[in-house]
Amino acid sequence: MTITETSQIGIAILSLNGTLDALSAPDFRNNRSVIDPEKSVVIDMENLDFIDSSGIGAIVGASRQKRQPVGGIILSCMNDRVRKVFEITNAQKLFHIFDDTIAAVDFAATRQSARA
Template structure:
């Protein structure tokens, strides 16, 4: 898994590339902005080619440490494979999901 982190107006944008599974999920859990309760994080999942229950668990778990879970983790750019996992598990109900990172940043900035 390749993880790239940038910042936009104090909001962390974490782009993931590759497989998000039991082997790579701990990498996501160890990112400082993901574990910081006061930091809003946008996860860009456009280049995630596979996600399993461990990967989904890492994303859901990230919301638990946030002071405002609805604002703390925002998802962007879900490709069809990833979106299907969120829909099958009903996990999409836990997040605000946007088609692009700029819309996600705009949303996060106004919350």
């Protein structure tokens, strides 16, 4: 899996490409923006082909590290395959999920400024 990190209005956008599983989950977990408890992160899942329980665990674990667990990690552009995994595990209730990355960034920025 490759992680491409960009930033918009102070919000980190991590674009995941490939498979998020036990093998690639540590790369995600050790990402600097993910570790930073103050930083809001938008995870763009448009090119994420597959996710397993380790991947879900990594994302849930990352959200727990944030100061605001629900708004700290925001998910965007989930495809049907990935969405079904979130549904089966009931993990979709833990996140705000957007179908557009820009809208997710706007939401994260609004939350961050409200917190400040």
